[in-house]
Amino acid sequence: MKRTEWFSDISGTNPVFSALDTLTFDNRFVNELAADPVKENYLRQVEHSFYSRVSATPVENPELVAYSREVASLLNLEEDLIKSSEFTQVFSGNRLVQGMDPYAMCYGGHQFGNWAGQLGDGRAINLGELLNANQERWTIQLKGAGPTPYSRGADGLAVLRSSVREFLCSEAMHHLGVPTTRALSLLTTGEKVMRDMFYNGNPQLEPGAVVCRVAPSFLRFGSFQILSFRREYEELKQLVDFTIKNDFPDLEETSGESLYLKWFKQICEKTAEMIVHWMRVGFVHGVMNTDNMSILGLTIDYGPYGWLEGYDPEWTPNTTDAAGRRYCFGNQPEIAIWNLYQLANSLVPLFGETAPLEEVLKNSSEYYLRKSQAMHARKLGIQEFENSADSELMKELESILVMVETDMTLFYRALALVDSTQVSDRREQELDLFMNSYYQPEQLSTEYKNRFSQWLNQYRKRLGQDGTPNEIRRANMNSVNPVYVLRNFLAQLAIDKSEDGDHTLIEELLDVLRNPYQEQEGKEKYAEKRPEWARNRAGCSMLSCSS
Numbered sequence: 362m363k364r365t366e367w368f369s370d371i372s373g374t375n376p377v378f379s380a381l382d383t384l385t386f387d388n389r390f391v392n393e394l395a396a397d398p399v400k401e402n403y404l405r406q407v408e409h410s411f412y413s414r415v416s417a418t419p420v421e422n423p424e425l426v427a428y429s430r431e432v433a434s435l436l437n438l439e440e441d442l443i444k445s446s447e448f449t450q451v452f453s454g455n456r457l458v459q460g461m462d463p464y465a466m467c468y469g470g471h472q473f474g475n476w477a478g479q480l481g482d483g484r485a486i487n488l489g490e491l492l493n494a495n496q497e498r499w500t501i502q503l504k505g506a507g508p509t510p511y512s513r514g515a516d517g518l519a520v521l522r523s524s525v526r527e528f529l530c531s532e533a534m535h536h537l538g539v540p541t542t543r544a545l546s547l548l549t550t551g552e553k554v555m556r557d558m559f560y561n562g563n564p565q566l567e568p569g570a571v572v573c574r575v576a577p578s579f580l581r582f583g584s585f586q587i588l589s590f591r592r593e594y595e596e597l598k599q600l601v602d603f604t605i606k607n608d609f610p611d612l613e614e615t616s617g618e619s620l621y622l623k624w625f626k627q628i629c630e631k632t633a634e635m636i637v638h639w640m641r642v643g644f645v646h647g648v649m650n651t652d653n654m655s656i657l658g659l660t661i662d663y664g665p666y667g668w669l670e671g672y673d674p675e676w677t678p679n680t681t682d683a684a685g686r687r688y689c690f691g692n693q694p695e696i697a698i699w700n701l702y703q704l705a706n707s708l709v710p711l712f713g714e715t716a717p718l719e720e721v722l723k724n725s726s727e728y729y730l731r732k733s734q735a736m737h738a739r740k741l742g743i744q745e746f747e748n749s750a751d752s753e754l755m756k757e758l759e760s761i762l763v764m765v766e767t768d769m770t771l772f773y774r775a776l777a778l779v780d781s782t783q784v785s786d787r788r789e790q791e792l793d794l795f796m797n798s799y800y801q802p803e804q805l806s807t808e809y810k811n812r813f814s815q816w817l818n819q820y821r822k823r824l825g826q827d828g829t830p831n832e833i834r835r836a837n838m839n840s841v842n843p844v845y846v847l848r849n850f851l852a853q854l855a856i857d858k859s860e861d862g863d864h865t866l867i868e869e870l871l872d873v874l875r876n877p878y879q880e881q882e883g884k885e886k887y888a889e890k891r892p893e894w895a896r897n898r899a900g901c902s903m904l905s906c907s908s
């Protein structure tokens with residue numbers, strides 16, 4: 362059934378007016394950039410244009426599962442409105458309101474290191490750019506609302522399991538202070554979707570869902586790459602100019618280096634800052650393909666991501682990545698730089714030479730290093746890294762953390778409890794502070810205990826030099842080392858319940874994760890380390906791209 366028919370079904374000859382019709386849209390992307398001239402929704406290569414107009418596929422019985430009140434408030438949407446059937450119809454893709462002009466974006470990307478050609482929004486449909494009361498522009502996008510010209514043979518849909526993960530993690534990341542796309546709402550469609558979760562010949566019907574994502578822009582590195590690969594240099598320049606004007610307006614007013622170079626430098630810096638945050642909180646994206654890298658340095662496309670439990674730089678949550686570990690925790694900084702190199706390559710036609718871009722890239726690696734050191738200093742509770750001894754202290758800690766399975770989140774909270782003025786005869790007991798962060802405390806060897814005690818001695822000495830009083834240092838450390846993260850098993854528990862029709866755990870987790878740095882009474886169970894049953898359970902330790 363085509364959406365136009367559906368629309369007339371519900372509106373008939375008397376269009377339904379609602380509060381949603383009063384929203385203000387100013388769709389610059391479609392108003393200023395060329396559209397694919399083909400109107401029909403079939404798979405194709407889309408050249409010399411930036412997007413294809415497309416309608417969402419209507420769904421049977423949409424129901425609201427959860428929403429973010431913070432994003433609702435950003436968009437000036439009242440709670441009553443969000444709970445209305447009007448909202449459910451619009452944010453499942455069944456209805457449009459005045460000013461919406463839906464489209465899917467064209468982009469390409471390097472997937473696992475190889476150029477993959479055109480990818481594009483295969484299951485994301487942008488409804489429009491909403492202007493809120495503060496005149497801020499937010500692009501509203503439905504993920505899982507049906508096929509587009511970019512679906513490449515897939516169905517354009519999303520299942521509840523992956524949608525719960527995307528919804529919760531977007532908001533959790535925001536509250537952790539990590540740059541991210543946001544999620545307004547999560548709806549079930551009332552329809553079933555076939556998925557072979559582990560690509561092992563066991564397809565199952567799963568509940569379908571749609572998440573409404575919200576961001577200032579959904580442009581990706583791959584949006585620029587595809588134009589360059591196709592030698593569409595005129596369009597490349599148009600998209601860069603458009604992006605600078607709309608998303609980097611401050612740049613236009615500065616002078617000095619060329620505007621494009623300054624822009625690229627900002628992308629490098631924003632990307633580096635995002636990665637520093639991921640490393641701080643123990644987040645592993647899992648699919649850092651260039652089509653999943655936002656031009657604004659936002660965490661985007663929550664697929665087979667995961668959170669470090671036991672600290673392990675080689676850990677990847679993505680089963681597709683298990684063999685190569687390209688996207689494991691410890692590789693993320695390097696991969697970000699690799700991705701920036703690919704973006705730089707695609708921008709060469711704007712510069713005519715590579716030297717200035719190479720210079721920026723080189724500086725970006727150094728920029729990352731500085732930011733990363735500053736972050737580690739804050740995690741350790743010292744004001745800044747002063748010399749190589751501080752880097753050594755950090756390096757030694759990282760070596761110790763991998764000696765036994767140590768929960769990263771719990772460890773850093775315990776570290777804040779170390780007393781910098783403690784007398785030597787009580788130091789034995791200090792190890793007890795950390796017992797809760799070990800997955801197998803019985804495995805602690807004498808070698809481990811000695812090495813860690815030595816490290817603690819050095820650490821305490823360093824804290825002494827730093828001079829920040831215990832209480833202040835603890836508060837500082839606890840403001841960057843979260844107590845609550847969206848542990849993989851917690852998301853899975855919420856999914857299990859939700860698939861049984863009980864969505865309360867989504868609500869509960871969303872609420873706890875609003876204040877991730879603050880211990881909350883009665884919520885201790887959400888700060889606990891992964892239980893043993895979750896060690897090898899699908900969804901808790903292994904995830905695939907199938908979503």
Ligand code: AMP
Pocket residue numbers: 480481482483484485511512513515516517518519648650652653662664906908
């Ligand atoms: P990812 O790397 O998982 O973000 O996705 C890579 C590409 O596959 C993007 O172009 C997505 O839009 C597309 N894609 C992923 N899942 C689906 C789906 N179920 N239907 C259509 N396209 C999809």
Ligand code: MG
Pocket residue numbers: 652653662
């Ligand atoms: Mg993607």
